[in-house]
Amino acid sequence: MPTTATTGRPTTAAAAANVLRHQERKLLHAVGCGLRDDEIAAALAIPEDAVAGTLARILVKLGLRDRAAAIVHAFDCGLVVPGRGPRTQAGSPVARTAAAVRAARPKVQISVLGPLRAWQDGRPLNLGHLRQQAVLAALALRAGRTVSQRELLDGVWGMEPPVTNVVPVYVYRLRKTLRIGDSPDSVIEHNRCGYRLVSGAVEVDVARMEKLVADMAAADRAGEPTEALRLCSQALDLFRGELLAGLPGPLAELERLRLTERRIALAQRKLEWQLRLGQHSEAIAELFALSTAHPLNEPVAAMLMRALYRHGRQADALTVFDRARRRLTDDLGVPPSRMLRRTYQMILRGDEAGLGLTRTAQ
Incomplete structure (x- = not known):
């Protein structure tokens, strides 16, 4: 349910109607539409110096902090609907229906497979400070479904929630930044259940x-x-740098772990296909890099051992086992797994069938 930007108390359009007089509601609507004081005065046919006084009374009645909080309130209580206001002319060429927006090619790109980034028509966007970025990351990682304010608070702040309800403020700022082309519409939409990214935008x-x-x-x-190898390489190329670098909160931390595991699993699939296709040298180079980055990953170590043995480098394969065994003992206090020991023993015996090396490259 929408809440005020300062107190966190629930508000609705009906509650606002009971608190504000008709003229005050009209003025709050104009403020929410982003009109200046002179534009508000002209639209409501009142003196310009009366606008500030009326707005001050509205802030007091609703318990809001400032004009920015009033704008957020106007959106969240339903007085203002994105894309519908004095600045939007329905008959103009720039006015677009929701169906047209969804049919248009997306012009806003968001990257979470690395440091959070966003572009509009190739132009990088300023996403604000880290907590605000974490809110956008939560929406991007849940693209296609609505994320409630409670989920955002838990995911971005965890056990230390903010003193005031800042989520609507952050979303309001992100809405202003993430516009759909030249229209006033944002790629973030709000309903009574929370926020989500507009499908297709x-x-x-x-x-x-x-x-x-x-x-x-x-x-x-x-x-x-x-073809599988080509598609896998394209998927891996989307990962760029440290995942969600610097973003705070439990959600970002969990997603870093999940996406890291996803990346390693994809790298392993790619290397399996390279070995099947006889691309041994390329696979070995990438396996060494992956093993160095993840020295405690036993499946990667076993794959590197098999690749080295297939390439006629039995001694190097055994060296990989010794290095993995020492790291497991020193860092985790555990012996190598049965899978890694079995790979080691098959290499010692020269068991090519057991190592899966009897198939010809496809």
Whole structure:
């Protein structure tokens, strides 16, 4: 349910109607539409110096802090609907229906597979400070569904919620930044359940990555490893730098872990296809880099051992085992897993069938 920007008390359009007089409601609507004092005076046919006094009374009645909070309140209580106001002329060429917006090619791109970034028509956007960015990241990672204020508070602030209800303020600022083309509409919409990204108006790289993964799986089932490898490489190329770098909150931390595991799993699939296709040198170079970045990942170590053995480098394969064993013992206090020990023993015996090396490259 919408709340005030300062007290967190629930408000509705009906409650606002009971508190404000008709002229005050009209003025709050004009403020919410972004009109200047002189424009408000002209629209309501009142003296310009009366606008400030009336707005001051509105702020007191609603318990709001300032004009920015009044704008947020006007949106959240339903007095103002994005894209409908004095500045929007329905018959003008720039006016667009919701269906037209969804049909248009997305012009806002958001990247979460690295530091949070957003672009409009290729132009980078200023997303504000880190907490505000974390709110946008939460919406981008949940693209396609509504995220409640409670979820945003829990995901961005965790056990230390803000003193005031700042979520509507942050969303209001993000709405102003993330416009749909030249229209006044934003890619963020609000309803009684919370906030969500407008379907079709924004492109998020994590959704693009998941689409490539689905296509990759289909190519693999169809027996097309070369196409699967190509799609997997495209998915991996979407990862750029530290995931959600610097963003605070439990949600960002969990998503960093989840997306890191996703990236490692994709890298492993890519390397499996490279080995199947006989691209041994390329696979070994990438496996060494992946093993260095994740020295406690035993499946990666086992894959590197098999690749080195297949390339005629048995001694190097055994060295990888010794290095992994020491790291596991020193860092975690555990011995190598059964899977890693079995790979080691098969290399010692030269068990090519057990290592899966008898198949010819496709």
